[in-house]
Amino acid sequence: MRGVKCISFALWINILSVMTAENDFSLELTPSNPVIHVGEDLELTCRVSGCPFNVTFIWKATLDEFLGGEIKNEQNVSRLLIRNISVKHSNKVVCKATCPMKPSGREKTANIQMFSFPEDPIVPKIKSLTANQTQKLTCTVHNIYPPERFQVEWLRGNTVLHKDRLQVEHLDHVQNYSFVYNYTPSVDDLGKNISCKATMNLSLVKQERTTTAEYGPGTITVSSNNALVKIGEPLEIACHADGNPKPTISWWKLENKPELQSHNHTLIINNASWSQAGWYQCNASNGAGSQQARIKVIVVGPPNIPRIQLSHEEEPKEGESISIFCSSDGRPAKLKLYRQSQTIATGDPDKSAVLLNITSVQTTDAGIYICEAINEFGFERSTINITVQAAQEDIRSKVDLL
Numbered sequence: 146m147r148g149v150k151c152i153s154f155a156l157w158i159n160i161l162s163v164m165t166a167e168n169d170f171s172l173e174l175t176p177s178n179p180v181i182h183v184g185e186d187l188e189l190t191c192r193v194s195g196c197p198f199n200v201t202f203i204w205k206a207t208l209d210e211f212l213g214g215e216i217k218n219e220q221n222v223s224r225l226l227i228r229n230i231s232v233k234h235s236n237k238v239v240c241k242a243t244c245p246m247k248p249s250g251r252e253k254t255a256n257i258q259m260f261s262f263p264e265d266p267i268v269p270k271i272k273s274l275t276a277n278q279t280q281k282l283t284c285t286v287h288n289i290y291p292p293e294r295f296q297v298e299w300l301r302g303n304t305v306l307h308k309d310r311l312q313v314e315h316l317d318h319v320q321n322y323s324f325v326y327n328y329t330p331s332v333d334d335l336g337k338n339i340s341c342k343a344t345m346n347l348s349l350v351k352q353e354r355t356t357t358a359e360y361g362p363g364t365i366t367v368s369s370n371n372a373l374v375k376i377g378e379p380l381e382i383a384c385h386a387d388g389n390p391k392p393t394i395s396w397w398k399l400e401n402k403p404e405l406q407s408h409n410h411t412l413i414i415n416n417a418s419w420s421q422a423g424w425y426q427c428n429a430s431n432g433a434g435s436q437q438a439r440i441k442v443i444v445v446g447p448p449n450i451p452r453i454q455l456s457h458e459e460e461p462k463e464g465e466s467i468s469i470f471c472s473s474d475g476r477p478a479k480l481k482l483y484r485q486s487q488t489i490a491t492g493d494p495d496k497s498a499v500l501l502n503i504t505s506v507q508t509t510d511a512g513i514y515i516c517e518a519i520n521e522f523g524f525e526r527s528t529i530n531i532t533v534q535a536a537q538e539d540i541r542s543k544v545d546l547l
Contacts, residue, residue, distance in 0.1 A: 171193070172251035172253055173253070174253035174255050175189070175190050177255055180258045181230055181257065181258070183232060183288075192222050193221040193244065198244060199221075205241070207238075214226055230259060232319065236257045236258065238257060240252060240254075258347055262289060265343075265356045266297070266343045267287075268285075268341050269283060270359045270433040271359070273434050276330055280328050282299065282328050283325050285324075292316060294347060295311050295322075297309045297324045300355075302338065309324045339357070342354075360388055361392075361436070362392045363388070365384065365387075365427065367382060367438050368385075369383075372440050374414065374442065376417055376419065376444055381411055382411065382412045384396070384410055384438065390432065392429040394429055398421075414442070421442065423442060425439065427440070448525050449525065450518075451478075453528065456470070460532050460533070460534050463536040464505050467506050468501065471516035471527075477520055479491065480496075482516055484512045489514075499516075515528050
């Protein structure tokens with residue numbers, strides 16, 4: 146009876162040993178949820194603990210076909226290396242381990258998330274973006290997978306203008322996609338970059354790539370619409386243009402041969418002269434395009450000294466017809482022609498000359514005549530002394546000759 150008890154006790158000890166060893170037998174598969182880009186290499190490690198013997202490892206896929214890999218086994222570790230992983234590889238790989246003298250094996254599954262998003266979006270150069278004018282924008286991304294986790298956003302500065310998602314079935318290959326957006330910029334958008342932001346939303350990782358569009362100057366503004374400057378005073382005119390890269394600004398004076406004035410946003414005239422009046426052009430350009438704006442600079446000041454002329458080179462005689470001509474050029478002025486304090490003739494401010502005709506000049510018409518040019522900034526004058534030869538003196542000289 147005592148022997149039976151001993152046998153039963155030994156059997157119980159063996160059962161406990163097996164149960165304890167069974168509980169100590171475990172398997173770990175790392176990484177368990179790898180996220181990997183298509184074309185990269187993936188290594189999975191299957192490690193066993195609680196088995197003093199050489200472990201038997203089996204790698205398999207949950208699908209019918211396993212596309213293989215390089216397996217390297219040690220006593221209690223097995224490594225699977227999948228080179229140049231593609232979307233055709235199964236997204237679930239199982240490692241099964243069996244330990245001798247163990248009633249059952251262990252297995253773990255790695256859930257592989259493969260994706261492809263190899264490069265930044267491509268946005269073609271845009272010739273110009275002009276306020277309130279619709280522009281067709283295109284954003285292209287290459288070699289995308291999986292498409293159902295991909296989206297594109299159009300941004301102006303930090304503001305999202307539009308979102309696009311792909312409406313496609315599950316695919317087993319990478320593919321290129323283009324997104325088109327008809328965009329109408331507002332005045333408030335000027336000066337802000339426009340970008341295409343592409344995002345791959347994976348379960349554990351978010352991949353983002355952004356490309357800022359290059360666009361030429363579309364809206365160009367000049368700070369002054371009335372470039373009027375007084376002679377001798379300073380004048381500054383600023384020119385701004387929207388574009389990316391930031392446009393280069395240059396100022397030109399438009400004459401028979403255009404002359405470069407400045408490589409700066411601001412045209413500066415420190416001491417205005419009459420020669421600086423005329424048309425100026427602001428040129429804005431970058432690698433995507435160019436734009437121009439013109440403005441007329443008007444220099445104002447006192448009128449030029451007027452000219453006064455008599456139609457006769459010699460002293461006129463009584464009874465002859467004479468003309469007195471008063472003129473001013475270059476600057477707007479009102480002309481007045483008068484003798485002493487008596488106004489004889491005035492001219493229209495839009496005309497540059499006044500003409501006085503005397504059909505039968507008399508000695509009483511002799512005297513100092515004044516030609517005066519007047520505008521809001523001052524006046525200038527010229528004079529001429531006209532004498533008239535009396536008719537009686539002419540007759541007396543003829544008698545003396547006889």
